[in-house]
Amino acid sequence: MRRAAQDQWEQAGPGVRAMLNAYAAGINAYLRGHLRARPPEFLLLGLQPEAWSPVDSLAWSTMMAWDLGGNWSTELLRMRLALTMPVARIQQLLPPYPGEKPLATADYAALYRRLELGDGQPPQRADGADANGLPWQIESGVEGVGSNNWAVAGTRSVTGSPLLANDPHLKLSAPTLWYVARLEAPGLKVAGASIPGLPLIVLGQNERVAWGYTNTAPDVQDLYIERIDTGDPERYETPDGWAHFENVPETIRVKGAADVSFIARRTRHGPVLSDALPALHGVTGAGGPVPRYALALRWTALELDASDTLAAGLAFNLAGSVDEFLSASAQYMAPMQNMVVADAQHIGFVSAGRVPLRRPDNDLRGLVPAPGWDARYDWAGWLAPTATPRDRDPARGWIASANQRIHGPQYPHFISSEWAPPYRQQRIERLLAARPLHSLDSLASIQADLLSTATQRLLPFLRQAHSVHPLAPAAQHALEGFEGTMAAERAAPLIFMAWVRQLTWGLFADDLGEALFMEQMARRSFREALEGVLDRNDTSWCDDLGSPAVETCAEQVDAAFTRALDELQTAQGDDVSQWRWGQAHQARLEHRPFSSVPWLARWFELRSPVGGDAFTVNASRVSLRPDAGSGELYLGDHGAGLRALYDLGARKRSRFIHSSGQSGIVFSADYRNLNERWSRVEYLPLWGDGRPGRILELEPR
Template sequence: MAYYRRSSGRDVSFRQRLRSRSWGIFLIIVTIAWVWLLNTAIGPLPPLGKILDPVSGALAAAEPENKNYTDEERFPRLKGNASIWWDDRMVPHIHAASEHDVYFLQGYVHAYFRLWQMDMQTRAAAGRISEVVGMKAFDFDRKQRRKGMLYAAENSLRAAESDSRTRAMLDAYTEGINTYISSLSYRRYPLEYKLIGFEPEPWTNLKCMLLLKYMADDLTGKTDDIPHSYLRSILSPGDLALLYPDKIEGSTPVIPSGTAFDPPSLGRPTAPPDSVAFPVYRSTDFGYRREEGKGSNNWAVSGSRTASGAAILCNDPHLGLNLPSLWFETQLQCLGMNVYGASLPGAPGVIIGFTDSVAWGLTNNYRDVKDYYEIRPVKGDESKYWFAGKQVAYTTRTERIGIKGKDDFIDTVRYTIHGPLIYDEHYNEKGSLKRPLAMCWMGHRASNEIMAIYKLNRAKGYEDFVNGILHFECPAQNMIYADRAGNIALWGQGQFVNKWKEQGEYVMSGWDSATLWRELIPMRENPHALNPAQGFLSSANQCVTDSTYPYWYNGDYGELRAWRINQALAEMPKVTVEDMFALQNDDYSVLAGTVLPVMLAHSRDVQGNRYLDTMRRWDSRLQAASMAGSIFQLWWRNLYLGIWGDDLGRVPDNLMPSTERTMQLLVTQPDLKYYDDRRTKRKETLRDIVLHSLKQTTDSLDRRAKTQGLEWYIGKNTSVTHLAKLPAFSYNKLRTGGWGNTVNAMKGDHGPSWRMVVQMGHEIEAYGVYPGGQSGNPGSPYYADYLQHWVDGKYYKLLFLPNMSSQHNDRIKYTWSIKPE
């Protein structure tokens, strides 16, 4: 028989209390767990509680549109009163009575807007990213240490601090940065510090040098010594000269052909026997990382060729497209200096810009200043190597690499007479050379590029310009010049070695003393031109001189943009500022204009292909919305790989013949043996390979048309990406035209990082734009407010204030009045 006992009221009350107490304990446990979770870093993630804190967390980065930047500041170490006038684009015009105060305030302002960027870029240069992000950056950091980046920066710091002017410049700049850092609470940290979970550290003068070495490495880091050694082993001398000529036929060099060079003070050295390292390298010894189409442009037009009668200077260096932006616009004023232009957050002064008398710009020279040497270790003794028939002891440098969440990694880098042993039995990065290899780099030398910046920022004329750039040793740059007197000039500037023919073009024998770098070419003998008869000068990373220059050199040069620029300038009767805007944004492809008729001629019998019909009507302009641009670029790529892939597809760094050389061979050598595909039994002709590449292109475009549009800007996907690769703070598929083979060299993640046009008349008229904004804070309205202007090819008129005054200018929006404490 079933039965039950009815619970008493006392029993019910007890159970309720028990359940209530259990629930309370549960809530306490959950609360404790939640508090622990919010305040504990888990793996690479920072404590979420700090990020979600509504007062001091991520939301603190949000800035209102109408924020008032007007302020009065007091700093302890200023020598006098100063002012910062902020214009309508948040460009600071820094005015002070002394050099110290100008650089102090520049450092403070750079840190105010770009501290995290400065911190991360100098950490990257020094190989210290793993300290804040963990193992995912370890390989990068180790490579930086083994390249000798910190060693190079320390050498240059000694040179800069040995001069009282550049020492004072660096000291004041560093003081300004540290004054800002010391004022920060967690609430005011830049957002990325909170998201990644680390804190700012004090700035040092060394960090300024690290930033400059980071740029130098980016601009001189690529070298063809290793792939050339492989090519030398698989090609006959005739084929090597045919496919990889020292100079491209028809080059329009940086220094115009016919320029008279002074007699050389040094004789050309003779190549020693057996200078190239053996045994022969194999393709499996190397990685495949080559990227083409990067570059920069600059040019100057004399007053005799302009509508205004004033010289015009233009510059658009093509570098990585990142946010925060690479550059920071500024004007600096003190007694003896009034300069405006693009500065690098993390370095004092203005890098590209103009004074009230002269203007200057930079493009990369690409002359080879980095050579590799194979080293012969002493068997059984890791402390020594063979050199000049003797056992020589390495010098060593201990590199301690901090790794977030793990123990430090200790790496011992051995240095030879040539430089650091970047690859050895203890280190072979994936895809790298599996041999002991030392790197000899001009950037390792104790040079003082800060002095070049110091002098350029005060230049009053051509001699001041020359005296300034002679301190600029590495990276090699093509330095353009114009002044208010109507002069124009261009120098292929840097410190170079007097080499024998082919020295450094291949991996050298590191055990032979005859292969050492020896005499340095006096820099006043660097190739240059002043006021040429043609009335203009230009550089676009092409070959620097014609064959009459007395010193031998090699490098990695491109000609397509130079051909277009020089043709355009030669045909302009009276140049205007607007003409220069159009030329910087020019998207005409010399490549397409030259090779497309050949490709179409071999496809003339193809019927019913709608892509071919589009090609036949195309004007060879890679405009953003152009479907024809997408067709051509893909067709060309398939054709290029079809020609070279079977024979040279395994060349290290994908060093196949250049676009320019391939273009010339297609036009002039229709029966070249390389058109035959060695992977098939039949013998192919140029027509066969054109038709095969057309079919590949058609199939690919048909598939792509089903998933995305065929407009050119979609396929190339120009993107301005946050330095930490945070998608929410990045911009993708920007509606831009151009490519690496057009003057507007707008690629996926590289493009014009700063467009500048300056007309050096009675009143200087200057324009500029860059892809981003002044602020590094993603929560600021000034983070990317220039970006659309840049995408549209538009410019801002730059506000260049006369020294000592900002009065009566309606573009001044905010003022900082600054006094000593």
């Protein structure tokens, strides 16, 4: 990524260069004047920060694109499953979006057999550590990395002017990713959420427009199986013959130990990822005496002109109207985002970002790793920026997105198969339609909504569950009247989630193998697969492969209920009436690295009991795998770390809140002072209340 950022810097235009140079100069001026005033993290680790450079900002922008634009790990999962499982079964485990057909038309399991990939053993975990002790954690592809945004036209607003709401869902951290700021200069007055390391307001409002993002989840990454020349392992096959790997020496400096040096290889598609994932050596043959294959990644954000994203960001900060904003979005490259924008008269939507075109004869469609020597699977150019989905002033009076499919069945281009289930978007639209006129208060109530409509397909099965457990009658009583509101103070959401977890384990762990299942439970819920199995009464999944009997789905439902009650009795006691979802489901704002050090975690990490799940508008992803350090279940590790409401008729009414505080210094009162307000879904004025707090005057020297 550093090399990609350096390439972007060399291609950057004068406006981006001037902006990044000025930003770096300001950071470095502070560092020179405060060499001894280092944050506690630097003091405890004995580190001195290096000078900031414009390339660092571009690298950080690319890292954000990695966090939001990664589907390569799902491609990799399908390939690993296909080594031991037929395609039809994989499609049941990872089903297509509701109403869509499976994307790939080729039998990729048969393809991998012909290529003699794998060793016939169940897939192993792809995380862990390599021989140097370096952890290789696959963090892309985590469910729950989404967002909500919507805009209400003036005709649907009590003020007569448009309103806009946005709450991005990312991994929760302490301090939070977001830093709320106001920037003023000649011709510029903008307030909103910035990201330290980037010199712009990323989400916010200027004097004329407001805007917010949700993640499009586009398919902008493809893995390629590169066939290695067994006679010369420095070469790999292309459609035009053999080519040499590009070998790039890399060194990681390790404090208190020797440097770690290695060769990072690249092909015409991009970096070779399989070199960094030892668990894949059994798939590619890299661990044998003669390597057969390598896996390389092509990704839009590694293209040279991705720095245009920052040029677009500057144009967004300066935009004077919805039309100016939509026009500027054509420059935006990565990560692809669903952008909702409003001015005093109009509302608009555009899905902005670079999307690769795939050939009509590409029968894998980017769903799984493809043979890199077959030109059918190469990208065929880029979708024109004007061809991405967009909308302006719809007749119904609102626009909303929540990571769902953003186009209808007649849309002619392929963008993604990785859409989030439409539960949040459908709930938002239902609440928007329920009132003729909206205010900021009604938009705030939508952001706070805790009804998980995703529960409603599974609840009938839970209500029919039988168990001889002594707490079963009390648990079923607690479920009476539960319609899916995931309130922190209730027992029913806890019982439901514990049953879902146990049932998911009972149905899928034996088929995937416990190692792979545990790895995947850290990033996905398999909720759609679970719903499909129960709806079909599919005994092929419900049968426990580890027992001689043939279990039915009803038996698995009952057994999961009993195991859930055992689990909750151990965790929260014998009195079901005292069980609380929020006691288990705490929003955990992880500090890196000190959350891994128990005696430091209690100072640096922030926690608060919250409601919700991954499918509520007030989203809080539920981790179904025990925490690696504490063993806790159901922690909320992703959620709406920022919430914002914008009034386009009166900026002073616009509001925000984020999850920690404005300071990154743990001993500051501002390190955690917003956390309690955030957990209660309360807000602060974005533009201030007109009264000065502290004034800092800067005089040039």
